[in-house]
Amino acid sequence: MNQPSPKIIERLFLYRRCLFMLKENEMNQIFSHELARLSGVSSAQLRRDLMVIGYSGSPTNGYNKLALLKALNNYLDANEKEGVALVGLGDVGRAILHYFQGRRPSLEISAVFDNDPQKIGRVFSGCKTYSVDQIKEIVQANNIHVGVIAVPEQAAQQVADELVDAGVRGILNYAPVRLDIPDGVYLENRDVLVSIEKIAYFARQV
Amino acid sequence: MNQPSPKIIERLFLYRRCLFMLKENEMNQIFSHELARLSGVSSAQLRRDLMVIGYSGSPTNGYNKLALLKALNNYLDANEKEGVALVGLGDVGRAILHYFQGRRPSLEISAVFDNDPQKIGRVFSGCKTYSVDQIKEIVQANNIHVGVIAVPEQAAQQVADELVDAGVRGILNYAPVRLDIPDGVYLENRDVLVSIEKIAYFARQV
DNA sequence: TCATGTGAAGACATTCACAGCA
DNA sequence: TGCTGTGAATGTCTTCACATGA
Numbered sequence: 001m002n003q004p005s006p007k008i009i010e011r012l013f014l015y016r017r018c019l020f021m022l023k024e025n026e027m028n029q030i031f032s033h034e035l036a037r038l039s040g041v042s043s044a045q046l047r048r049d050l051m052v053i054g055y056s057g058s059p060t061n062g063y064n065k066l067a068l069l070k071a072l073n074n075y076l077d078a079n080e081k082e083g084v085a086l087v088g089l090g091d092v093g094r095a096i097l098h099y100f101q102g103r104r105p106s107l108e109i110s111a112v113f114d115n116d117p118q119k120i121g122r123v124f125s126g127c128k129t130y131s132v133d134q135i136k137e138i139v140q141a142n143n144i145h146v147g148v149i150a151v152p153e154q155a156a157q158q159v160a161d162e163l164v165d166a167g168v169r170g171i172l173n174y175a176p177v178r179l180d181i182p183d184g185v186y187l188e189n190r191d192v193l194v195s196i197e198k199i200a201y202f203a204r205q206v
Numbered sequence: 207m208n209q210p211s212p213k214i215i216e217r218l219f220l221y222r223r224c225l226f227m228l229k230e231n232e233m234n235q236i237f238s239h240e241l242a243r244l245s246g247v248s249s250a251q252l253r254r255d256l257m258v259i260g261y262s263g264s265p266t267n268g269y270n271k272l273a274l275l276k277a278l279n280n281y282l283d284a285n286e287k288e289g290v291a292l293v294g295l296g297d298v299g300r301a302i303l304h305y306f307q308g309r310r311p312s313l314e315i316s317a318v319f320d321n322d323p324q325k326i327g328r329v330f331s332g333c334k335t336y337s338v339d340q341i342k343e344i345v346q347a348n349n350i351h352v353g354v355i356a357v358p359e360q361a362a363q364q365v366a367d368e369l370v371d372a373g374v375r376g377i378l379n380y381a382p383v384r385l386d387i388p389d390g391v392y393l394e395n396r397d398v399l400v401s402i403e404k405i406a407y408f409a410r411q412v
Numbered sequence: 413t414c415a416t417g418t419g420a421a422g423a424c425a426t427t428c429a430c431a432g433c434a
Numbered sequence: 435t436g437c438t439g440t441g442a443a444t445g446t447c448t449t450c451a452c453a454t455g456a
Contacts, residue, residue, distance in 0.1 A: 007447075009407055013400045018384065031415070040384045044449055047417065059416045060456045082406055091301035096398055098297050103399055107406055145409045148402065170409025172401055178224065178246045186408035190396065192302055193309055194219045195378055196354065200288055200313055201215055202392035203351045203376025213425075237437070250427055253439065265437045266434050 004052045009076075011049050014039050016072040019065055031062035083110035083142050085168065087159050088150035089119055089129065092174050096148060101125045109148075111138050115155075132159065139166035149173045210258045215282075217255050220245050222278040225271055237268035289316030289348050291374065293365050294356035295325055295335065298380050302354060307331040315354075317344050338365065345372035352376045359383045 004012075018038040022030070032050075033043040041049075050057075055071035057063035084100075086093055086109050093112070100109055112129045114120065119129045130138050132155075139147075147163040149156055149171060156175035163171060170186040173179055176194070181187045210218075224244040228236070238256075239249040247255075256263075261277035263269035290306075292299055292315050303315055318335045320326065325335045336344050338361075345353075353369040355362055355377060362381035369377060376392040379385055382400070387393045 003411060005446080006404065006408065010400060010404050013403050013407075014384070017382070017400070033415085038384060040386075042449070043415090044451095045447090047415095048448080051417070057416065058456075059414075059454080062415070076403070076407060078406070078410055082410075084402060084406070091297065091304050095297035095301045099398055100402060104403065107403065146402070146406045148405075168409070170405040172405045176223070178220070178244060180246075186405060188401065188405060190401065192305055194216060194223070195394065195396065196290060196306060196352070197219050197282070197310065197313065198212065198216050199354075199376040199378045199392060199394060200284070200290070200352045201219075201282060202212070203374070204284055204288075205209060211424080239437090248427070249437095250429095251425090253437095254426080257439070263438060264434080265432080265439090268437070 008049050008052060011039070011041060011045070012053065012072060012076055015046065015049070016069065016076065019069050019072070022065065023069070028065050029061045029063065030065055030068075032057070035063070077106045081105075082107050082146065083144040084108065084146045084148060085111050085113065085135070085139050085144045085163065086127075086148045086150065087113045087132065087135070087163070088152075088155075088174075089114040089116070089124065090150065090152075093148075093150035094124070096150060096174075097125050097127065101127065110142055110144065113138075132162075135159070135162045136166040139163065139168060145169045147171045149175055149179075151175055153177045214255050214258060217245070217247060217251075218259065218278060218282060221252065221255070222275065222282065225275050225278070228271065229275070234271050235267045235269065236271055236274075238263070241269070283312045287311075288313050288352065289350040290314065290352045290354060291317050291319065291341070291345050291350045291369065292333075292354045292356065293319045293338065293341070293369070294358075294361075294380075295320040295322070295330065296356065296358075299354075299356035300330070302356060302380075303331050303333065307333065316348055316350065319344075338368075341365070341368045342372040345369065345374060350374065353378070355379045355381055355385075357381055 015035060018035060032046050036043040036046040053071050053075040055068055086097060089112055097109055109127055112127050113132045113135055114129055115132045120131050122129050145168055147168040149159055151159055153175045156177050157179055160171060160179045160181060164185055173189045176191045221241060224241060238252050242249040242252040259277050259281040261274055292303060295318055307315055315333055318333050319338045319341055320335055321338045326337050328335050351374055353374040355365055357365055359381045362383050363385055366377060366385045366387060370391055379395045382397045
């Protein structure tokens with residue numbers, strides 16, 4: 001099969017999280033409509049999505065939770081631990097760092113960059129802070145392929161260029177600018193301003 | 207025309223922001239391919255999207271920036287100023303508050319809620335903090351229809367229920383849980399963990 | 413009987429391609 | 435000529451509906 005779409009991948013991560021939250025329960029089987037309900041999707045969509053990971057349930061008993069979880073882990077996670085570079089330690093950067101660190105065994109923020117001399121050299125949430133001038137050096141030395149941009153809009157494009165130059169292949173951008181990124185680098189934008197405006201727009205419609 | 211899709215609305219907000227950034231330039235006309243380039247979409251898509259706001263450009267000169275901006279404002283903004291309720295003043299809540307406040311003339315965070323007695327009653331970024339027990343009272347008194355949830359996952363569903371009960375019609379959820387929300391309330395989820403996992407997944411693909 | 417897996421249909425989104433106009 | 439606005443075509447995503455098997 002071709003590369004599954006970002007939408008499918010996102011839902012697979014979501015199913016995994018929902019399954020994970022249930023792991024404690026005594027029952028170790030779950031039906032597609034149950035997991036679908038927890039995830040907020042239709043059961044047809046859940047079953048269709050699961051086709052891509054090649055795990056099959058039983059028509060009588062549904063899915064085995066642990067086996068499904070294992071299949072999802074196997075499909076979604078890297079073999080070795082992966083590092084993430086976080087650029088910008090303002091409110092947004094700090095929020096991401098505190099929230100993210102330690103949540104996923106196979107993924108960690110392994111370098112943080114800022115241009116505030118007060119912060120450079122210090123350790124936050126177990127993660128050392130470097131100058132933004134060192135992006136290329138540190139990202140390459142640590143073999144990092146994922147970057148999160150949480151700097152003000154004026155600095156975002158330059159940071160993106162440096163990350164890409166250093167070999168980063170996926171970028172999550174919280175700065176409210178459209179980044180110019182070469183093909184082959186996966187980019188998603190998370191603009192709080194646009195998000196809230198959009199919610200407000202739809203809240204207004206009858 | 208029917209209600210345009212969330213995707214189209216989001217891009218309209220994006221076009222507006224790109225136009226706004228250009229406002230200073232001396233030229234007051236812009237071609238679809240120029241604005242499309244800045245926004246990172248195809249010119250065909252830009253033109254198609256603009257159909258919904260009913261603004262027409264000229265084949266010779268393209269679009270008039272100010273007229274287009276005005277048409278977008280008219281289409282996207284409410285007539286009166288709208289209030290937003292922010293629940294949770296941890297790292298995420300603070301980041302949103304600092305970033306958002308004062309950016310849009312027609313939209314402001316007009317009430318903040320938290321359960322930390324140290325914060326209740328204080329004013330942050332011009333915005334008074336209330337106890338989460340007061341959600342219904344304050345949201346209704348201020349005629350708020352948009353809520354942003356930035357509380358830990360355990361508290362999120364209850365906060366959502368209270369917001370909906372108070373009359374909120376659009377929710378932006380930063381807590382890493384799937385919320386159960388009645389039809390008619392517009393919901394979007396922004397889960398940092400899933401976002402980064404997804405980026406890492408695609409960064410890994412050749 | 414009831415849930416899975418999946419071909420086929422349907423809904424939705426994007427792109428193509430061209431008429432019409434200055 | 436070169437751009438806009440848009441019908442038609444293409445592509446993608448979601449749902450339907452049913453054969454299959456326990």
